[in-house]
Amino acid sequence: MKAPVRVTVTGAAGQIGYALLFRIASGAMLGDDQPVILQLLDITPAMDALNGVKMELEDCAFPLLSGIVCTDDPNVGFKDTDYALLVGARPRGPGMERKDLLEANAAIFSVQGKAINDNASKDIKVLVVGNPANTNALITQRNAPDIDPRNFTAMTRLDHNRAKTQIAIKTGKTVNDVSKMTIWGNHSATQYPDLFNCKVGSDTAISLVDQEWYEGEFIPVVQQRGAAIIKARGASSAASAANAAIDHMRSWALGTEGDDWVSMGVYSDGSYGITEGLIYSFPCRCKGGDWEIVQGLEIGEFSEAKMKATEQELTEERDAVQHLLP
Numbered sequence: 032m033k034a035p036v037r038v039t040v041t042g043a044a045g046q047i048g049y050a051l052l053f054r055i056a057s058g059a060m061l062g063d064d065q066p067v068i069l070q071l072l073d074i075t076p077a078m079d080a081l082n083g084v085k086m087e088l089e090d091c092a093f094p095l096l097s098g099i100v101c102t103d104d105p106n107v108g109f110k111d112t113d114y115a116l117l118v119g120a121r122p123r124g125p126g127m128e129r130k131d132l133l134e135a136n137a138a139i140f141s142v143q144g145k146a147i148n149d150n151a152s153k154d155i156k157v158l159v160v161g162n163p164a165n166t167n168a169l170i171t172q173r174n175a176p177d178i179d180p181r182n183f184t185a186m187t188r189l190d191h192n193r194a195k196t197q198i199a200i201k202t203g204k205t206v207n208d209v210s211k212m213t214i215w216g217n218h219s220a221t222q223y224p225d226l227f228n229c230k231v232g233s234d235t236a237i238s239l240v241d242q243e244w245y246e247g248e249f250i251p252v253v254q255q256r257g258a259a260i261i262k263a264r265g266a267s268s269a270a271s272a273a274n275a276a277i278d279h280m281r282s283w284a285l286g287t288e289g290d291d292w293v294s295m296g297v298y299s300d301g302s303y304g305i306t307e308g309l310i311y312s313f314p315c316r317c318k319g320g321d322w323e324i325v326q327g328l329e330i331g332e333f334s335e336a337k338m339k340a341t342e343q344e345l346t347e348e349r350d351a352v353q354h355l356l357p
């Protein structure tokens with residue numbers, strides 16, 4: 032048996048938390064041979080509810096669950112931790128864009144970035160889920176100057192999974208036939224799901240659909256899927272978001288399959304002309320616990336304009352939180 036690793040989940044008493052913790056404890060995220068200690072952080076008024084979640088985790092008798100810490104203190108929550116899933120933040124309601132949450136949520140991530148810097152393992156892998164995820168990840172990263180900026184990522188895996196299913200349905204195939212999907216940019220309505228580099232079986236996805244469907248249906252459906260769920264459920268995606276968080280961390284920790292790739296919001300090194308230092312979603316391959324941006328993909332004029340538009344939005348979000356970026 033391996034030694035246990037520490038996994039911090041913030042917002043652990045919330046709806047994504049409830050769909051996430053049991054799967055982490057079961058081994059779905061880090062593998063069937065990796066024991067975990069869960070470090071659960073939420074705010075003081077949520078401590079009773081969090082204790083209820085802890086009792087339920089205990090009642091599952093998960094063989095891989097080596098310990099549970101519940102706390103409202105970020106310095107305790109991030110102590111010595113190896114993985115952090117930053118979920119704790121306000122969700123949006125009907126009629127809001129995710130960036131409308133910046134004011135409500137941004138301060139959470141500067142506090143947590145500092146706590147990570149002061150307490151966590153220097154090799155920590157951080158996934159930001161709370162919206163607006165890319166800019167919250169940037170705030171977290173900039174407040175943790177002693178940790179490699181590559182260790183801070185934002186979640187666009189849910190968009191990636193949504194896009195895979197939409198093209199599979201359209202082409203009469205299953206998600207198992209779809210590979211090399213890419214979500215470029217921001218986890219927002221400007222994100223760009225790319226069918227030019229995507230494959231369905233051995234075909235290029237764009238060659239199987241017409242441009243009108245691509246622009247008029249596929250792209251808006253993927254971009255607006257979060258809002259459609261809120262409209263239908265009266266609450267934002269929870270189980271699918273938790274599933275995507277598991278997928279993201281599993282790919283990062285255990286590697287991507289063959290020559291396929293996944294979409295991750297990562298620290299831009301200037302690849303594809305994207306401003307260095309933004310947390311931008313790129314196609315990434317993972318191996319040995321590290322990720323790299325897939326290089327050399329064909330970017331036509333259509334793609335380039337979309338990639339620039341979502342970059343522009345991220346630049347504006349960054350400028351709006353300048354006061355939180357040391």
Ligand SMILES: NC(=O)C1=CN([C@@H]2O[C@H](COP(=O)(O)OP(=O)(O)OC[C@H]3O[C@@H](n4cnc5c(N)ncnc54)[C@H](O)[C@@H]3O)[C@@H](O)[C@H]2O)C=CC1
Pocket residue numbers: 041042043044045046047048072073074077118119120121122123139159160161162164186187189190218267268269272
């Ligand atoms: N990146 C993505 O693809 C997705 C992101 N989200 C985002 O995830 C976030 C969480 O969503 P839900 O779980 O549905 O919300 P929720 O409201 O059910 O749960 C949020 C939890 O965070 C806690 N919290 C608030 N401030 C905190 C702090 N400073 N420290 C620790 N915990 C804190 C709350 O007490 C609550 O328990 C939202 O911002 C939502 O927009 C949701 C779906 C997908």
Ligand SMILES: O=C([O-])CC(=O)C(=O)O
Pocket residue numbers: 122123129162189256257258260267268272
């Ligand atoms: O749309 C929202 O506010 C929640 C979210 O990020 C998603 O479902 O993609």
